[in-house]
Amino acid sequence: MTNGAITTTQRGDRRIPVVVAIVVVQAIAAVFFIADAAVDITAGEWGLHILAEVLIALALLAGVALGAWQTRRMFETAHRNEQALQIARGAVAEIMASRFIEWRLTDAETEVALFALKGCETPEIADLRQVAEGTVRAQLTAIYAKAGVSSRHALSSLFLEDLIEVSTDKGIFGKGAPPEGGDAN
Amino acid sequence: MTVHTPTRRWDPLVKITHWGVAAVVVVNALIVGEGSIAHIYAGYTLAALLALRILWGFIGTYSARFSSFKPSPSRALGHIADIRAGRHEVHKSHNPLGALMAYALWACLAVIIASGIGMAGAPPAVDASISASEFISGEYGEGSEGSEREESQAEELFEEVHEIAVNLLYVLIALHIAGVAFETARSGKRTITAMLPGGK
Structure with missing residues (x-):
């Protein structure tokens, strides 16, 4: 990313x-x-x-x-x-931080969740954190349970969903376009 | 939540005109012979670079515009007081002393260019009959000495002004480099990297 x-x-x-x-x-x-x-x-x-x-x-x-x-x-x-990129980065970080707190992730789980959302594979995360793969897998399962999802894919979708909602409000899909479409002309 | 926005101080046009002028001055001083055709071309190139920078001073990016670094002796004195007291103020464009230096260099260059054009006239045509060494070091226009007395007087004046201004330019360049070295020691290497290609 x-x-x-x-x-x-x-x-x-x-x-x-x-x-x-x-x-x-x-x-x-x-x-x-x-x-x-x-x-x-x-x-x-x-x-x-x-x-x-x-x-x-x-x-x-x-x-x-x-x-x-x-x-x-x-x-x-x-x-x-x-x-804009800086602000977007900040916004993503903000959303992530608030969700992680909401889900009561431990420090270790927060770190694993961040790596997972950044697209790291389980062996990579284990390597980065210098722990066994089994530990990471267990932590991921705990994260999914706390977030109420069943897969890594669903986990990242949670954040993407938030961002897309925010984006359409601000009109990124058509800068300057009227908020209500349709009846132009 | 703090959003860190790196402020890019010099845009590519500022950098290219800065290093373009520096390159022309250095090459001219080291290689090009006084009064040669290459010397006249160097002068016209400087004129273009300076004119472009001045245009950019009106329509350019924020940090390049003259309005961002108005010449102000009182602010320059205030800046000296800041240096003495060890205060570090962040300037988005030139610091007040640097601004004075920039205007001094530009004024000096303008005088050099104007007096040079006064002596040499239009850029001479270059064709295949002129060898490279002639182009770089041969004195141009030596043959046409049969001009009137008044004109030669004017030319002498131009020559005098040209020489004084060039010597002044070398002094200013030395001061400019010293100033940058001082500011680098005082505020960090960003002073220099801000002017390098790709630097911020």
Whole structure:
């Protein structure tokens, strides 16, 4: 889960330097074109050639300005996503903590439950906690019993269910869409 | 529940223009000959990088905008007092002393670029007849000395200003590096990593 999340934010981040590099090259090209056009104009060599140069210079300048604007928007979106991710992570942790307390899990069970929800297999959990697999299996059974579920799958569904409810309230499935669908138009 | 949000201080445009200017200044000082075609091109490249950074100062991200680090001598003095007292204030952009340094460097670069363009004019055309060594170290425009007296006087003034400003730039760069070293020792290596690629 963590790995996937990091790559998602990094993908957005990695595009920004590319756009910035293009903007920088455009800016350098624009300056050379403007200098060239300025000298030609002061030399009084009016003509189609200069007109073309001025147009290209203006187009490059517009490209620079738009590129810079785009960069800022991408940067702000990436920043917002990162913050949203942090908040979501915090929310998941909060829900988990409150449920674990509600179910009266012991410290050891809490740890096992966390590993299980993160997707660790029983042998992995045993390895991480340096206990026998049988112990972990027994702890998992205790956790399922306290949570009122019968499998690991059902356990994670409990949290997913909570999150999906929260999400639809906040309109993640259609940002800006009206809360009640249907009668638009 | 505390949500830790890492504040990314410098965006890619700030980093690229910063290191672009640094690279051009260093390469120009070490390899490129005074008054060569490459030198003129270096100047125009600096002009583009500086212009882009200034544009970014108006429309850029929060920490890059001039409004986030207005030049203020009184706040700079306050910052010195903070340093003396060992207080650590968190600045989202440049600290007040760093802000003054940034403006000083930009002003210095602007003077260097303007006086350089005043001397050299438009970027000279480069064709296959110019060898690489000529491009990098050959003096450009030596042949056209038959100009009027007034123009050569203006050129002398530009040359004077150019040289003084360049020396001032080297002093400012040394101070800038010293300032960063000091701030790194005082507040940790994030001062430096914030400007490195991928750093926050």
